[in-house]
Amino acid sequence: MEPTDPGTPATCWNCKRAIERQDKYCRHCGKGQGSTVSWYYTHPGIIVMTLFGLGPFSLGLVWKSPVISREAKIAYTVLILGFTWFVGLSIYKAYQGINALLTGGLGVYGLQ
Structure with a gap:
């Protein structure tokens, strides 16, 4: 069981160094603790960064992320890899279609 005394040392989720429980920011690395974690480590932040930025x-x-549970991390990993595969396959199919149009292979589309 975790002690609830505010003076009991805790560890920073980022640098793993000892900090006090009531600290909102780590004094060693400056990362937010508890409710002051950056937006991109939250569920909506992960989704936005995956869809519109980082893939x-x-x-x-x-x-x-210190906010997301292990089960959710596994689920996000599977979903992100599936999304990446889908986008990669779509780009490859588009490339094949454009290449066929440029090289005169319209027979693939039934246009001769």
Whole structure:
């Protein structure tokens, strides 16, 4: 069981160094603790960064997040990898279609 005394030392989720429980920010690395965690470590932040910014590189944010549970991290990993595969496959199909149009291979689309 975790002690509830505010003077009992805790550890920073980022640098793993000892801090006091009531600290809102780590005095060693400056990262927010508890409710002051950056927005991109939250559920909506992960989704926004995956869809509109980082794609598969947002997995680093998922696994470093102190807010998200282990089960949710696994679910996000599977979903992000599936989304990345879908986008990659769509881009490849679009490339094949454009390449076929440019090289005169309209027979693929039934246009001769």
